[in-house]
Amino acid sequence: MTVSDRWLLPDGVEDILPPLAGQIESLRRDVMDTCQRWGYQLVIPPLIEYLESLFTGTGHDLELQTFKLTDQLTGRMMGLRADMTPQAARIDAHTLGQEGVTRLCYAGHVLHTRPRHMLTGRTPIQAGCELFGSASEAADLEVISLMLAALRVAGLRRVHLDLAHVSIYESLINEAGFDRDTEAAVFDAMARKSVPELDALLGTCPAGSAGARLRELARVSGGVEALATAREILGGASSALDAALEQLGRVADMLARDFPEVDLGFDFCELRGYNYHTGLVFAAYVPGHGDAIGKGGRYDAIGSDFGRARPATGFSLDIRALVTLGERPSKRSGAIWAPAVDDSSLEGVISGLRMTETVVRALPDDAGVDPADRGCDRQLCQQDGKWVVETLV
Numbered sequence: 001m002t003v004s005d006r007w008l009l010p011d012g013v014e015d016i017l018p019p020l021a022g023q024i025e026s027l028r029r030d031v032m033d034t035c036q037r038w039g040y041q042l043v044i045p046p047l048i049e050y051l052e053s054l055f056t057g058t059g060h061d062l063e064l065q066t067f068k069l070t071d072q073l074t075g076r077m078m079g080l081r082a083d084m085t086p087q088a089a090r091i092d093a094h095t096l097g098q099e100g101v102t103r104l105c106y107a108g109h110v111l112h113t114r115p116r117h118m119l120t121g122r123t124p125i126q127a128g129c130e131l132f133g134s135a136s137e138a139a140d141l142e143v144i145s146l147m148l149a150a151l152r153v154a155g156l157r158r159v160h161l162d163l164a165h166v167s168i169y170e171s172l173i174n175e176a177g178f179d180r181d182t183e184a185a186v187f188d189a190m191a192r193k194s195v196p197e198l199d200a201l202l203g204t205c206p207a208g209s210a211g212a213r214l215r216e217l218a219r220v221s222g223g224v225e226a227l228a229t230a231r232e233i234l235g236g237a238s239s240a241l242d243a244a245l246e247q248l249g250r251v252a253d254m255l256a257r258d259f260p261e262v263d264l265g266f267d268f269c270e271l272r273g274y275n276y277h278t279g280l281v282f283a284a285y286v287p288g289h290g291d292a293i294g295k296g297g298r299y300d301a302i303g304s305d306f307g308r309a310r311p312a313t314g315f316s317l318d319i320r321a322l323v324t325l326g327e328r329p330s331k332r333s334g335a336i337w338a339p340a341v342d343d344s345s346l347e348g349v350i351s352g353l354r355m356t357e358t359v360v361r362a363l364p365d366d367a368g369v370d371p372a373d374r375g376c377d378r379q380l381c382q383q384d385g386k387w388v389v390e391t392l393v
Helices: 020-037 051-055 085-096 137-153 166-176 180-191 195-202 210-217 224-234 239-258 301-305 319-325 344-353
Strands: 048-050 067-070 077-080 102-109 125-132 160-165 263-267 280-285 294-298 312-318 335-338 359-361 376-383 386-391
Touching: 020 102, 020 125, 020 137, 020 319, 048 051, 051 077, 051 085, 085 102, 085 125, 085 301, 085 312, 125 137, 125 319, 137 239, 137 280, 137 294, 137 312, 160 166, 160 239, 166 180, 166 210, 166 239, 180 195, 195 210, 210 224, 224 239, 224 263, 239 263, 239 280, 312 319, 335 344, 344 359, 344 376, 344 386
Parallel strands: 160 263, 335 359, 335 376
Antiparallel strands: 048 077, 067 077, 102 125, 125 312, 160 280, 280 294, 294 312, 376 386
């Protein structure tokens, strides 16, 4: 690297500058305040941990996204977190060790070896909530409702929420009894929603078989009508499938009641996080943005992997993306410009104003600077021996 390009940052890594940095921090605070008003307690996990802890319970879905390095003190491999959910699960299982329901929230940078989507970078600011200790449907509904409340805070006018249930695919693929290679091929085609590939893989499965049901299900997505179609395809196949479909219907009904502005849909090919999710999963989208802006679901297996079995559900958001996509009113109220004058009375006035206002104190080097260029809409002026605030013309 030459002297002339030392300022360059790696691809997908960026500085966040004013005023965007202020907007991101404002939204982060508001989202965390919202979570805390719902009873979620703030935790701040470390940026770096041993790999075993970061990957526990995730089915190694995060392994390719995690930067790895060697701990110079122990020689063990460490990783820079790519997701904060496993950290919250570790905190619940061992650091806190509480009985009953535990609600945790967090916000901070995560690092990815490569962008998850063409519209995202490698250093997203993740915010989220995790609820431990309840396997109830009410817990699932609470977490989804809180995520939608956070999206309201972000100023998102149009939100589409997809609901799915991993038990549906899991039950069918287990019943089908495919060999490992076929199962992997079906999973890959299902995740990519490639109907032609699924037709080629499952076209010879007899009608009514698990394979035929999977092939039909891949064609089903949409609103309430999609759930009705799925019931026709899967009805009576097994008690687990019936229970999953009934849960999707109940949760959708309650969300439609409480969030009538949200467009609800069902995606039975949604296999994101299949290796660690164990029940209801969900993802939120907005028009014109191809990646999910919020996502989550139930992951009851992680607690047992940490040595303390605990049912769990939660969600995460990308604060950076929400600021870009949302329509939040500006909270900027301007600032007050104070002159570079050595006056003890001025110092007292500035100190008093800074209890509630932003005051920018001029320095000798600021001669000729327009206070408006520093974000000021008022200034301190001396009148009749007193310092008063006047509006900048």
